Amino acid sequence: MVLGRFVDRLVGSERLYVFEELYIVPGRAPVDPDKVRLETRFSRSIRLGIPVASAPMDMVTGVEMAVALALRGGIGVLHRNCSREEQVEMARRVKEHPPVPLTGLRLSPVEPACRALGELRAAGVRDAPVVDSAGRVLGYVRLSSLRGCCREGRSVGECVEPGEVYLLGEAGEAMRVLERGGRDTAAVVSSTGYYLGTIVFDAVFEELSPVLDEDGRLRVAAAISPFDMERARMLDGVVDALVSDVAHFHNDNVLRAAARLAKEVSADFIAGNIGTAAAARDVASIIERVDGFRVGIGGGSICVTAQVAGAFAPTPWAVAQVRDALEELGMGDVPVIADGGIRTPADAVKSLALGASCVMLGYVLAGTDEASAPLIRIGGRAYKPYRGMASRGALEKRFAADRYSRIVKRMPEGIEGLVEYKGPVSRVLAEFVEGLKAGIGYAGASSIPELWEKAVLGRAPPRGERGLILSI
Secondary structure (H helix, E strand, O other): OOOOHHHHHHHOOOOOOOHHHEEEOOOOOOOOHHHOOOOEEOOOOOEEOOOEEEOOOOOOOOHHHHHHHHHOOOEEEEOOOOOHHHHHHHHHHHHHOOOOOOEOOOEOOOOEHHHHHHHHHHHOOOEEEEEOOOOEEEEEEEHHHHHHHHHOOOEHHHHOEOOOEEEHHHHHHHHHHHHOOOOOEEEEEOOOOEEEEEEEOHHHHOOOOOOEOOOOOEOOEEEEOOOOHHHHHHHEOOEOEEEEOOOOOOOHHHHHHHHHHHHHOOOEEEEEEEOOHHHHHHHHHHOOOOOEEEEOEOOOOOEOHHHHOOOOEOHHHHHHHHHHHHHHOOOOOOOEEEEOOOOOHHHHHHHHHOOOOEEEEOOOOOOEOOOOOOOEEEOOEEEEEEEOOOOHHHHHHHHHHOOOOOOOOOOOOEOEEEEEOOEOHHHHHHHHHHHHHHHHHHOOOOOHHHHHHHOOEEEOOOHHHOOOOOOO
């Protein structure tokens, strides 16, 4: 029987591997998990302490998320669902942040002392800065002072004591003061005396490995459209990397625009999203300088491209395709960022084992304190909104906020929903990193480059196809 070209297309269709059917085959571990090293690269010139970047989603990555990640060895990619000026201002705020964690813990001088007493007890600190409505630090108030003021029905402003405040560049000195144990908090101010945030003594004990540029400032990246040259020019010189934010980068118009943009900017340029070896080859042949690839199409937890358009390049399959193509082209030093559907450390380890240098997280980081979405309470439980950047709400916001947005698709390819509140991102990252180290150790490796060499993957049917397992 002679098959026609369409039947051939069906019979010879590519097998697309997804996370659920892949597993790390355990190997001989050279070191214990706590000795596994996670240093890697986000782009040609940006080195990270952990292989984690945040997705440029407007409900995930604003200033707070970008700062939190950079402080802990990763990097944030600022979303572009805003005006050019707003995105540049976000980037500047990250760059101006000291390389230590700041919180918003402060008291108002008009606040009743009894209520402030409860706030300090809940925060587990003995003191806090007092900041007026104009942003001036009036001093500090101690828990012991608040007790007396509370009994007398006084306000916080009547209990203030003088205390030292610190400029951004003096954050290290503030940490040393807290380490000596006399105080629990230190206020950080701008050069004009405006309150910027509070360092809490907990920060002294947190192991931080900030990702810093040549000037000692936190690293940060920003999402752009290859068609928005003006936005790219405004961000260039402020951010460390410009990350293409296009659902299907393997498009002639996009490639031409990106080729022009990459020549104009000095920041590292990351192309994407792509999902095939052919796309990697075409990008490399058309764009003179590519410093990284964002890889994966349709695999995001709230992406419905596969359902709407029928297109799908699942992250593990796409990463392997692109990494092999780059090595064939002699571009093995160009990092691959796995993007889409990474919900657990296990998914991240599988992506790294297939050639990724870094993973991009959206869902994992959504729901944290630092995620740029409001906290919502429903039936006694707390949630945060979460949406794909191709969802209807995100698209409407982009076109309203940025009059230069280029409308090429009118059909949403993302959905909106809620994720359960997860607490501080530091806790989520700490657990994720421990999972990464364990997975890399199970593979018989002690670092990401060693994982590329030693990892063995096994395939198993997706859970729904495994049949019934009886327990006797």
